Amino acid sequence: MKITLDELQTLIAVVDTGSITAASAQLAQTVSATSRSLSRLEEKLETTLLRRTTRRLHLTEEGSEFLLQARSIIHSVDQAEEQMAARRNRPAGRLRVDAATPFMLHVIVPLLDGFSTRYPEVQLELNSNEGVTDLLEKRTDVAFRIGTLKDSTLHARPVGVSRLRILASPSYLERYGSPSKPSELAQHRLLGFTQPESLNDWPLHDAQGNVVHIEPSTASSSGETLSQMALAGMGIVCLSDFMTHEHRRSGALIELFADTKLDVRQPINAVYYRNTALAARIVCFVDYVIAALKNKPFR
Structure with a gap:
């Protein structure tokens, strides 16, 4: 059978983005390449994972079950890579960051070039939401929130005021x-x-x-x-x-x-779930933001 990690990542990207076109953009490949990868996966599994209509994609029952396994496999690979990178004191892997648009634009974005230069193996994925988002639902590693926190299940690190x-x-x-x-x-x-x-x-x-x-x-x-x-x-x-x-x-x-x-x-906090095994990439990013903002005039 020999399913590849690229094929698993294609399936996950298509489901998460909601379309083959959007997944292609996220994966930095052509639409035809994404479609072929998805078709190869279905051929190897000898089952239909996604039903395609003119407007949207729907997971089949088999597709829903397989998606859970695919996510687990990719997560395990990410963890293995991160553990090896941690041995070399080099944080690595994808880091999903969420913040309100103004904070993202005025605070986070100006720091990204310096952070990426220092930690080139950390792949940043930035999302902006005006309201409070569910970190698990949005698959977010760390979020920056302004104001009093209400969710007691979150661990918070003060960033500033x-x-x-x-x-x-x-x-x-x-x-x-x-x-x-x-x-x-x-x-x-x-x-x-x-x-x-x-x-x-x-x-x-x-x-x-x-x-x-x-x-x-x-x-x-x-x-x-x-x-x-x-x-x-x-x-x-x-x-x-x-x-x-x-x-x-x-x-x-x-x-x-x-x-x-x-x-x-207003207090500003970096938040993540208490039961999250705190990855090196989260620690280094939050530490970098806190250090960079230490002498900012708005603190």
């Missing part, structure tokens, strides 16, 4: 004026989040001493989108320093209520 600030562009302030007290925010265009609602609690106290909760004029699930809107003069926003410190330094965004705002700092 980032202050919240209320900001607007010079063009917005020139056009609409600058609010001098929290009650005046109601007369302004406010940019906020669709969810969770807690992100629309701004670091200010109202006249009664309560934390100010804003009703956004325009809302988005993405902090990066809100940042770009604020830069375009579309309203006042409350965002974390890790994604705005360069804009504040250049004067593209101006801080409001600097003397009266509350000192609210």
